Amino acid sequence: MDMIAVDGLEKHYDEVTALAGVSFAVHEGEVFGLLGPNGAGKSTTVRILCTLTTPDAGIATVAGHDVLRLPADVRRSIGYVPQESGVDTYGTGRENLTLQGRVQGLGGARLRRRVDELLEQVGIADAADRVVKGYSGGMKRRLDIALGLVHSPQVLFLDEPTTGLDPEARAAMWEEVGALATRETLTILLTTHYLEEADQLADRLAIVSQGKIVVEGTPEDLKRTLSGEAVSVELVAGTDGDPVTVVLGLSDVHEAQLEGRHLRTRVESGARAIPGILSALEGAGIGVEAVTTHRPSLDDVYLHYTGREFAADEEAA
């Protein structure tokens, strides 16, 4: 069964189109990643699925419940970990969890046990009775996740779980999510603008750009669709000429794109293609500063499907 089924979601805010027809499905027990730069529509999608907002068009079901017709059933089935922590910073970790459990319909000794268990599981048991104001960013984030899990939901939504965390806390969070993912009953939808994060955590992912899903698949599949290797050439600043046309004239260059003075190409074999690329550029009077070659990364996938570099979209957003 599909735990999340989304078909043709649209959402407009005044003049801005946040979602322009988003469709995807997430299977039970899977970790599904929505990858894209800020403002691509990931959070809007999650907010619709969590019943915080309604779509202008399209259908979405979560755990079998229609988000528009049965929002109360959806809310009982999901845990939502928002991008900005929603913890009450004046309460302790335990108090936050207890209240969350109560509004989810738990109570008594069962709730107390569940709270203890979660505090232990996310590793903040020692700080359980301290006010959250004194927590570190990573601790607060782990409490956020515990809040989303208190009623043992079927689906967990993690909106940008590691944004704003230092590398160490991020690594810890990845481990945490990885551990959750091994449970077959829990389905996780994760949004991120970190390529490595999607690569590392998601079983399948969809790349979102400008309110649309541009491609969907496992990280491996997506990388495999780009045959061969990527060769990146950094050009000398201020050189004239059209490097794209120059390298596309070579038989072993499949694809070439220019971003600033960064020329990205896809070739069968880097080692064989580089001499040709370099001499062709030199012949056209275009100076080269550096050349690198690598297996296609998600960055290349992103570039391939959106025609733009991920980092450039990040800055624009």
Next chain:
Amino acid sequence: MKAVRHTWYMILRQGRNLMREPIWIALLLIQPIIWLVLYGQLFKRVVHLGGFGTASYVTFLAPAIVIMNAFFGGTWSGMGMIFDLERKVVERFLATPASRLSLVLSQIVRAALTSGVQALVILVIALALGVHVHEGALGWLVVLVAAMVVTMPFAALSQGIALLTRREATMIAVANFIGLPLLFLSSTLLATSQMPHWMQVATRFNPLNWGVIAAREAVLPGTDWASIGVHMLYLLALTVVMTAFATWTFRAYQRTL
């Protein structure tokens, strides 16, 4: 039933948070005492003008200070909502089965309960200052209830403004804008008969004054129970209207998400 249960959980959370800020408790208790002592001294001789129903200004003043304090508590209660909105606490609850009504209602009831506790403290101090409550224990009860009942419509209004503006600065401006004019257009500090005619007329439409009348009737001799009942009813009716407004603004807020 769920709404009532959830409202109670939310009140417990807010009350606990308040307890964690001892400076707030201190301010909440000391402020009305300052009002009572300062104004009590400053305007001591004003009773000679007549129309106060008592020769002791502090007796005239004490029930009104209780109400004034409750009124301010109500008008400022939206700050709690803004705090929760800014920290996305409200949003987190919206993705759970938490009762929507409880998120607004708890703030209003919490403000009313706080007013009740403060009213008790002010009354005890008033007693020490020599204030005699004419109706005795029943009179005390009326003042406490009046304090809570006057808090609610203003708290609901404040919640509505918080949900519409979602900004601390705007909230402060609005609270100040309605606070002082309503205070001076009431018989809190001065007997109505000593006011210019147009102000006397204005006091009749001032909900703060309804509370002052109800509380004062129970403290001064010659208690008019019908007046207490009518003014309490006015306040309750206004509470219903304002709570409807606050609920409407909550839906409007949800639509902006």
